[in-house]
Amino acid sequence: MPRVRVESFTISLDGFGAGPNQDLANPLGVGGTSLHGWAMATRTFQTHVFGNDGGETGVDDDFAQRGFHNVGAWILGRNMFGPVRGPWPDESWRGWWGENPVYHVPVFVLTHHARAPLVMEGGTTFHFVTDGPEAALARAREAAGDKDVRVGGGVQTIQQYLRLRLLDELHIAISPVLLGSGERLFDGVDLPALGYACTTHVATTRATHVVLGRA
Amino acid sequence: MPRVRVESFTISLDGFGAGPNQDLANPLGVGGTSLHGWAMATRTFQTHVFGNDGGETGVDDDFAQRGFHNVGAWILGRNMFGPVRGPWPDESWRGWWGENPVYHVPVFVLTHHARAPLVMEGGTTFHFVTDGPEAALARAREAAGDKDVRVGGGVQTIQQYLRLRLLDELHIAISPVLLGSGERLFDGVDLPALGYACTTHVATTRATHVVLGRA
Numbered sequence: 001m002p003r004v005r006v007e008s009f010t011i012s013l014d015g016f017g018a019g020p021n022q023d024l025a026n027p028l029g030v031g032g033t034s035l036h037g038w039a040m041a042t043r044t045f046q047t048h049v050f051g052n053d054g055g056e057t058g059v060d061d062d063f064a065q066r067g068f069h070n071v072g073a074w075i076l077g078r079n080m081f082g083p084v085r086g087p088w089p090d091e092s093w094r095g096w097w098g099e100n101p102v103y104h105v106p107v108f109v110l111t112h113h114a115r116a117p118l119v120m121e122g123g124t125t126f127h128f129v130t131d132g133p134e135a136a137l138a139r140a141r142e143a144a145g146d147k148d149v150r151v152g153g154g155v156q157t158i159q160q161y162l163r164l165r166l167l168d169e170l171h172i173a174i175s176p177v178l179l180g181s182g183e184r185l186f187d188g189v190d191l192p193a194l195g196y197a198c199t200t201h202v203a204t205t206r207a208t209h210v211v212l213g214r215a
Numbered sequence: 216m217p218r219v220r221v222e223s224f225t226i227s228l229d230g231f232g233a234g235p236n237q238d239l240a241n242p243l244g245v246g247g248t249s250l251h252g253w254a255m256a257t258r259t260f261q262t263h264v265f266g267n268d269g270g271e272t273g274v275d276d277d278f279a280q281r282g283f284h285n286v287g288a289w290i291l292g293r294n295m296f297g298p299v300r301g302p303w304p305d306e307s308w309r310g311w312w313g314e315n316p317v318y319h320v321p322v323f324v325l326t327h328h329a330r331a332p333l334v335m336e337g338g339t340t341f342h343f344v345t346d347g348p349e350a351a352l353a354r355a356r357e358a359a360g361d362k363d364v365r366v367g368g369g370v371q372t373i374q375q376y377l378r379l380r381l382l383d384e385l386h387i388a389i390s391p392v393l394l395g396s397g398e399r400l401f402d403g404v405d406l407p408a409l410g411y412a413c414t415t416h417v418a419t420t421r422a423t424h425v426v427l428g429r430a
Contacts, residue, residue, distance in 0.1 A: 013229075013341065013413060013427075014406055015399075015401060066329055096368070172228070174228070174389065176425055177425070178406045178407050178412060178413055180405035180406050180408050181408075190376045191229055191396050193396075197391060197393060198391045198392060200361060201391035201420070203419070203423055206419070208389065208418050210391055212228075212393070
């Protein structure tokens, strides 16, 4: 049965999934890029995301790789799609990822502000969903067919799906960095009460990987 | 120069340093004991704390061991000393650790309620300090002489010393468990703003160990 998964979502030692003050120059908030050292080093990110040769294999790469395996649709929060807030001023913002985004499947963007679907190169279409996370998931499941739905983030989006008990599994990486402020992934979310437990725990020199599943 | 250190302080994946509802049966709060699997397995804890033979050596034990090395005095928050709240009803509570506590040096307990020093077996004396964390540290430094002062916890005590920028170094272990509620170590503490950075990062199958130092 298709699953709903969070993959390769990285938090700092002090629990933040993004730094403060996201803007064009800081898609992950100030300091947020430092979270992703483990992912940047992997062959999967180097080839799949950046189109480079090289990158490392091993545990970090295994986790990066599973994040792209069997994914038929994505869900993103609006802030993960871009820095624009409020009603869309125009159609000019087309995501952080250029004309050929890394998704290559339908992507459902949670927003309060309607916008026509945005068809990109390489199979990615951004659909803007204004009727809430459950509706977005229903549409993503339908688009994904036999494949899984990956919830990309950010923090508030994951928290919404956690509280609705709609996530089957989360792969979280903890990076050895401190952010100090920003959005805490587990603020106001009581994971054991929601039925989650840590099912996998593997660490490398770059990150600690845990998988949280429904107990 | 003598240092002020936090050692072997363990938090959950979701950031809690203790579970909720501390009482006699749950010195670390409900679920809190599960945090300390890594420490319980070490030779240092088995021999030094429990008086058993055996226990494992290796990275976990190295960290456990450094926690007892060169420590001339301890500081504990009142709740780490015991479950009694408010004015001391009598002298009957003598700590969680029996008549011969693990400290073997002077221990300064932060409290709002005065009490005469409590001389235990094996070199431990509990001193009850009512004039605040800075006064407690001054007394602990004096008692420690050339040795370091170890701040044992709990969460609120460590936060107080962090905000006062009085900790030179913190060894924090992250255990692969979820607590869901309790006291979060880094709530309301902006570590980079206070001058801390992660200086060491080593993981085992049981825990991720990080050392945070003044940058």
